[in-house]
Amino acid sequence: DAGVTQSPTHLIKTRGQQVTLRCSPKSGHDTVSWYQQALGQGPQFIFQYYEEEERQRGNFPDRFSGHQFPNYSSELNVNALLLGDSALYLCASSLANIWRDSTLSLASNTEAFFGQGTRLTVV
Amino acid sequence: SQELEQSPQSLIVQEGKNLTINCTSSKTLYGLYWYKQKYGEGLIFLMMLQKGGEEKSHEKITAKLDEKKQQSSLHITASQPSHAGIYLCGADRDTDKLIFGTGTRLQVFP
Numbered sequence: 001d002a003g004v005t006q007s008p009t010h011l012i013k014t015r016g017q018q019v020t021l022r023c024s025p026k027s028g029h030d031t032v033s034w035y036q037q038a039l040g041q042g043p044q045f046i047f048q049y050y051e052e053e054e055r056q057r058g059n060f061p062d063r064f065s066g067h068q069f070p071n072y073s074s075e076l077n078v079n080a081l082l083l084g085d086s087a088l089y090l091c092a093s094s095l096a097n098i099w100r101d102s103t104l105s106l107a108s109n110t111e112a113f114f115g116q117g118t119r120l121t122v123v
Numbered sequence: 124s125q126e127l128e129q130s131p132q133s134l135i136v137q138e139g140k141n142l143t144i145n146c147t148s149s150k151t152l153y154g155l156y157w158y159k160q161k162y163g164e165g166l167i168f169l170m171m172l173q174k175g176g177e178e179k180s181h182e183k184i185t186a187k188l189d190e191k192k193q194q195s196s197l198h199i200t201a202s203q204p205s206h207a208g209i210y211l212c213g214a215d216r217d218t219d220k221l222i223f224g225t226g227t228r229l230q231v232f233p
Contacts, residue, residue, distance in 0.1 A: 114158070
């Protein structure tokens with residue numbers, strides 16, 4: 001089992017450009033979450049995808065968008081890159097099996113597996 | 124202010140020493156996760172605590188969740204250089220995302 005895989009591992013982009021990051025979840029997982037981790041900070045939740053739809057979103061602008069494919073893999077797109085977008089982008093996969101009040105919730109008896117991340121540098 | 128506060132922010136210990144990292148939440152925790160991160164890499168799952176008073180151990184690492192479910196501690200016994208890294212606590216707030224603390228950077232010197 002390859003676990004969660006992310007590509008590319010490193011990326012350098014120019015301010016104003018667009019970038020696409022990719023994530024393949026752990027085998028058997030159906031939910032993908034994306035996190036942004038600035039240097040010296042804990043990861044910040046961007047959004048989560050399940051059944052090819054965005055189910056929950058953190059406090060990130062619309063420049064950040066995503067997609068989930070039928071095979072559960074996911075992409076994170078960032079448009080009009082800013083210098084402040086430089087960070088480690090982490091993808092986490094999990095198995096969703098609890099619905100609470102019509103809202104998808106991370107199952108309490110599973111854990112989220114993280115990929116190695118994509119280091120994005122905006123210059 | 125941070126929903127999850129970790130202390131200390133940084134820790135330098137001599138190999139063989141014991142150490143404790145704390146994670147305090149401003150709200151009730153439905154699940155508390157501990158991860159380890161090597162610099163610039165992904166997060167490695169260590170353990171998850173769910174019930175108040177719960178304690179779990181893996182090799183030389185023990186984590187506890189207090190009865191009121193608002194604080195957790197991670198204890199490493201007889202630290203080794205392989206324990207070096209950043210330790211992050213993550214909280215499940217009964218939503219579908221994890222909230223993380225800012226992390227504790229651990230260095231272990233021979």
